[in-house]
Amino acid sequence: MTLSDIGSLLGWKIPSGYEGEISGINTLKESVSGEISFLSDSKYEKDLATTNASCVIVPEAKAHLLPAHVIPIITEEPYLMVAKLSKLFAKPVVDSDREPSIGDNTIIYPTAHIEKGASIGAHCTIMAGVYVGCNVTIGDNVTLYPNVCVYRDCTIGRNCLIHAGTVIGSDGFGYAHTKQGEHIKFYQNGNVVIEEEVEIGANTTIDCAVFGSTVIKRGTKIDNLVQIGHNCIVGEYTILVSQSGLAGSTTLGRNVVMGGQSATAGHLTIAPFSTFAARSGITKSVTKAGIYGGFPLMEQKAWLKFQAKLAKLFHV
């Protein structure tokens, strides 16, 4: 697809100046030549000067920050424009012709569905109704319980165990909004990377990244009905108890503990070895390890004191 194809398909007036194939969309920082990027949040302005993208969707006032070799595509609604564009580059469900490769001593139940391009290691058990998407890579000694679904391009390290009904790599919840209040889907490009020795409970959901990867690091244990948003990074040996949730792009350090029904806002960074009691509501980054609780979040000791005061006040 060339810039002029894109222009025709979407009915946009696009400047000439780059005649090659456009291979995809990416962030300013990660783009390579041939890709389109975009500026939708001023905190990435600093990446304009050094991007390797061939074209950048950008508001007029920021176009002068681009290097001379980059074609600016001017709009006052860059996020909306790139969302519309993302549909043209949406990945198909399957785009490999390679028969799946299955390791020795791996058991695959007859009702499991393994797409082309998938690679499954040795000594795995892929149970009934499991779906393993295109180009998924699974290490040795992994058990996927019934009806687990792994979307395309995700990777699962060795010795992982994923319980029934869990979904890995569903689309992140990302939309641009029109002035009329419609939501335009930003088609997701990324994947989920699950490192080794991770256990995940039943009916949990982990969304793929918009670009790059949502990452669950080595040795982390996740309970049932947990939600992990797109582009989260979950540190090593972290514990996420049932019905907890991480909004998109939040990073947990290693050995974080999130109690039952606790949750974080998006785009936070949580210090390693932090512990959050059940029902904690985390709306700001946490820079110092400690034991926290409550909503608003406070030290768990203060939260217990607050609870005791309330209880006294109401004669519980």
Add this chain to the structure above:
Amino acid sequence: MTLSDIGSLLGWKIPSGYEGEISGINTLKESVSGEISFLSDSKYEKDLATTNASCVIVPEAKAHLLPAHVIPIITEEPYLMVAKLSKLFAKPVVDSDREPSIGDNTIIYPTAHIEKGASIGAHCTIMAGVYVGCNVTIGDNVTLYPNVCVYRDCTIGRNCLIHAGTVIGSDGFGYAHTKQGEHIKFYQNGNVVIEEEVEIGANTTIDCAVFGSTVIKRGTKIDNLVQIGHNCIVGEYTILVSQSGLAGSTTLGRNVVMGGQSATAGHLTIAPFSTFAARSGITKSVTKAGIYGGFPLMEQKAWLKFQAKLAKLFHV
């Protein structure tokens, strides 16, 4: 089934006077001739005088409000009686002989199960392990990711995208209670109607209506692990973030935003363009659009002020 059959099957003494077939159960307002209706909540008393039902289960004191052509069936526990009756009219899993109709260029994976009477449009992708129930109607260009389950009679509009493991049309959570504390299932009659351009995340659940339809209107986007109770109406272009929940019979206007883990009580009406922060607990109807948060619900500004005060109080 006639009234006297029902009497025999349930061991009830039922008045004579209507000899025709009883075709089903319905609300006072929606009933047609041949149906049984019931009065279990005094707020529907006004519908007694105008009902088209042939028979109505009603407490003795209200029977005089019925038109002369309607047979009253007297009980002081009408909801319990109608729940017991509902079992006789429970829909079977399949009651069609019509081979499913599948549109052009639609891909159906071999482990998907499509029941008789279903209609699937063109250019759809029905992935592995999907279940499409009897008489379900699916529009063009719909993708159902692996292991999605659509119960009988539901409809899904064109251009919808439903992620893995989501369940559409499971029974609403409705029971009558005996004096001994047992719960008698009210078999659900209704369906779910999903209009066009709706996207639904992974492992979400949307219950069917008791009577009529649970409705998700055009352009709405629903995240993972969301619960939508029976008979909810979700307005156009609404956004429901992960782990939020709507209790039964709540109506959201268009362009409502429900943050992560927020929830509403049942039987509420929420003004269009209302926004609720994460964890909001909505226990009353909201008549004026605004940005709300907290539990009890307040304006989000007040909730932030309250949080700041608490935080100060406890030296966070």
Add this chain to the structure above:
Amino acid sequence: MTLSDIGSLLGWKIPSGYEGEISGINTLKESVSGEISFLSDSKYEKDLATTNASCVIVPEAKAHLLPAHVIPIITEEPYLMVAKLSKLFAKPVVDSDREPSIGDNTIIYPTAHIEKGASIGAHCTIMAGVYVGCNVTIGDNVTLYPNVCVYRDCTIGRNCLIHAGTVIGSDGFGYAHTKQGEHIKFYQNGNVVIEEEVEIGANTTIDCAVFGSTVIKRGTKIDNLVQIGHNCIVGEYTILVSQSGLAGSTTLGRNVVMGGQSATAGHLTIAPFSTFAARSGITKSVTKAGIYGGFPLMEQKAWLKFQAKLAKLFHV
């Protein structure tokens, strides 16, 4: 497996004195001759003197409390040791050669998977994509909707109805922790027992017990997206509304009502006929039936008063 085999496999120095086969791991109270038990929590110290286990993993200071015929295996980290040991006794996915037995008039969809050793009663409907594990027992007149997963050894009583995507018997969330912060899985031995007349909604999860059974008693109704931890006992005719959660080893009496998004901590006992409003957070045992709400938990009346005060304070 003998004690000396275990020593070799795990690289442990184990005392001699018991030469027989070790048949498994169990609690101090439930162990029989041939089993290994352990003391990881001082509240079980009283069970040391009367255990029938052949060997007990125990800290040095407590070993003298064991009867003379019991071999002590000394460690200062007994829970860690028994977790490592549990892997050797982990149950395989299937260990029966018996063809499943299926009752009369039971319908099993072609994409359901029934493991060896399972027994399914008469007049059941086992729908598409359902998984019924090894040695599972299902009573008469049970409906399992699409993609329900029942792990090995669980039992489901007659007249139960389980909605799509629900997972019964997934592993409890139990780990021992090393000083380096790694989590060692405690392989789960137990099962889930669901008595008769129970209805369970869609995408709910019920974990199996570490030892013994997680139990859902007769006539209980459970909504969608509910989490029930390992070793919970849910009393008769209890109601668990959507998105509520029970942490491990909590016991609910009969006719308890848990509102939407409410939750309990672990190891609690809740009085029969207690009602908890939506969002209740229950952190202590409840000994007296009543209507409770809030977090901290208080009488619902007090909670409503507290909410009203807050609302007034913030001019809602």
